[in-house]
Amino acid sequence: NPMSISPQLGPNPSSLDGEKLGRGQSGKLSHGGTLYLVNQSHPFTLNYSLSSNGITSSTAQRGLKSSWQQFGSLMVYTAAGVKGSDKIAGFDIDGCIITTKSGKVFPTAPDDWKILYPEIQPKLASLLKKGYKVVFFTNQLGIAKGKLRPEVFKSKVEDILVISLSVFQVFVATGPGIYRKPVMGMWNHLCEKVNLHKHAHTACDLHLCSDAAGRPENWALGKKKKDFSCSDRLFALNIGLQFYTPEEYFLGWKRAPYNLPELNPTKLDSAARLYDPPSASLTSGDTEVIVAVGFPASGKSTFFHTHVIPKGYVYVNRDTLGSWQNCVSACERALKEGRSVTVDNTNPDPESRKRYVDVAKAAGVPCRCFHFSATLEQAKHNNRFREMAPSDSKHAKVNDMVFHSYKKHFQAPALSEGFSEILQIHFVPSFKDKQSETLFRQFSEG
Ligand SMILES: [Mg+2]
Incomplete structure (x- = not known):
């Protein structure tokens, strides 16, 4: 039997299994379903159990279940136990948290991945201990192009959670548009709809780590290949986040050189001569x-x-x-x-x-x-x-x-x-x- 949920009263929307409840709306929750209070900050999962006398009882467990939600071309994964914070440690996934086992640029199979550095797991653990929320931001245009099934990518994310022994939220831009990095749609969604964080204590309290950093060829000894893109450094620049490459962040390497695009849209003068x-x-x-x-x-x-x-x-x-x-x-x-x-x-x-x-x-x-x-x-x-x-x-x-x-x-x-x-x-x-x-x-x- 689905449980009836009372009408939404406050201005912060609740949601039932990803369906938003506006003010005055009510809904029903079935076994295994999740109710989120105050945007998506507080998940409650409903579990029925059949007792020996044949009467079912229900329990609502807080934050014990991980969930996937869809907002247009944006997918959001919230691992059980994720908490909001005014300190955000952001990461790219591919080439930052994981790399391929095969050594190829693109994975040859869904399980062709491994954690990039042994330093990553303890680093993520220490961030959580310091009160950071760990958030992954990833562009996966392959999903919109039909080259990557969303289910395959979702289970990869869930496997990374298990292997990294961490607790994190993941934002996946599945197509072009405002959610695709470097445009800051995923960050805005995090701030406005999910995390509700107000102000960071210092610039370093909000930071991003990624290999899409615009580093040129031979940026370090033995690192011949230039970065395939600068998108995540630009994503950090658009938002105003401190930016690190994985080598700087996890291995303590010194800052590598990088190139920014020639066009700086913040500098375009709308009063220039026509x-x-x-x-x-x-x-x-x-x-x-x-x-x-x-x-x-x-x-x-x-x-x-x-x-x-x-x-x-x-x-x-x-x-x-x-x-x-x-x-x-x-x-x-x-x-x-x-x-x-x-x-x-x-x-x-x-x-x-x-x-x-x-x-x-x-x-x-x-x-x-x-x-x-x-x-x-x-x-x-x-x-x-x-x-x-x-x-x-x-x-x-x-x-x-x-x-x-x-x-x-x-x-x-x-x-x-x-x-x-x-x-x-x-x-x-x-x-x-x-x-x-x-x-x-x-x-x-x-
Ligand atoms: Mg990457």
């Missing part, structure tokens, strides 16, 4: 054609819709019209009506631009070029955050092939192609609210 030369005028009183050149996600469409279209220009774009032939026809129609037109395509090479220069020439009007100067790194960063913003429905997802095809075909626009003027348009971020700015100003990777 275009060059500054003496140029963005729009014209006479009929004209403006041809864009720039990476996908370099800010072309936002720029045109903010600064040019409101002045009466016709907007031509291949994503909406389907082909360059349709774009050329739309230009011809607009010019016939005596209207100016902007062509918002990537137009990387002279061949793609010539189509519109020719249309302008035939109509006897000038053609200008707006070259959007955002780098590949900037454009990819913009694209990643577009994908994360649920409100952004007007942009289609851009894959790496599209970026690299632009890069491959790119030839800088020249006046000799028939342009009367070429403007450089800089990427200057603007934000509709504080929340989207906070998201955008994080380091990203991938």
Whole structure:
């Protein structure tokens, strides 16, 4: 018989087996089910036992059961006995806590793993003794890609718990998006929904250890290979955590050199100059054609819709019209009506631009070029955050092939192609609210 749970009263949600109970909601709990009080801080597991007289009795045991919960593309494992704390010791799993037995980069079988260093088990034990909460943060994109079954990864985590003799919580980002490191979604979930910690005593009370540290080739004697990524150092940087590599943390090695990405999104100036030369005028009183050149996600469409279209220009774009032939026809129609037109395509090479220069020439009007100067790194960063913003429905997802095809075909626009003027348009971020700015100003990777 399921046990009835009284309605939720306070503002901190309870949950039943991962289902959140809002204020005023009630539910039922069956044998083996778990009720969590105050977000996920206090688990109670229900156990019925049949006594000799045939009457069942129930007991609710506190925190005796480990649990898995799912929040969108985030999986959270809470081992029995995990307690909240204002001191967090965070770890990556692969290459930090465990490594492969086979010596291969990727495991060859579900059981192809071993604890990386013998120092790890005593270190985790001493952290728990000092009142730290031990938390693992892992990116497992293989789950979303269908290459790794969640059940297989879950039992691996449970095995690590047994072998490491530890007590920890695990955050697993199973796909792309806000939970994938270095974006800080998993950390925010920990702070807001699970741990409720307030303030750390010192910076070292919140720290992260990982091998995704951006170390270059030959970073130490006998360590030839460079790190495959810098994502976890960036994750720590986004959050403001002290960061250590496994060798620094467990073995006491000295700090290794590392490289950060060229693009620092915290330094992007939203008051920077928008275009060059500054003496140029963005729009014209006479009929004209403006041809864009720039990476996908370099800010072309936002720029045109903010600064040019409101002045009466016709907007031509291949994503909406389907082909360059349709774009050329739309230009011809607009010019016939005596209207100016902007062509918002990537137009990387002279061949793609010539189509519109020719249309302008035939109509006897000038053609200008707006070259959007955002780098590949900037454009990819913009694209990643577009994908994360649920409100952004007007942009289609851009894959790496599209970026690299632009890069491959790119030839800088020249006046000799028939342009009367070429403007450089800089990427200057603007934000509709504080929340989207906070998201955008994080380091990203991938
Ligand atoms: Mg790793």
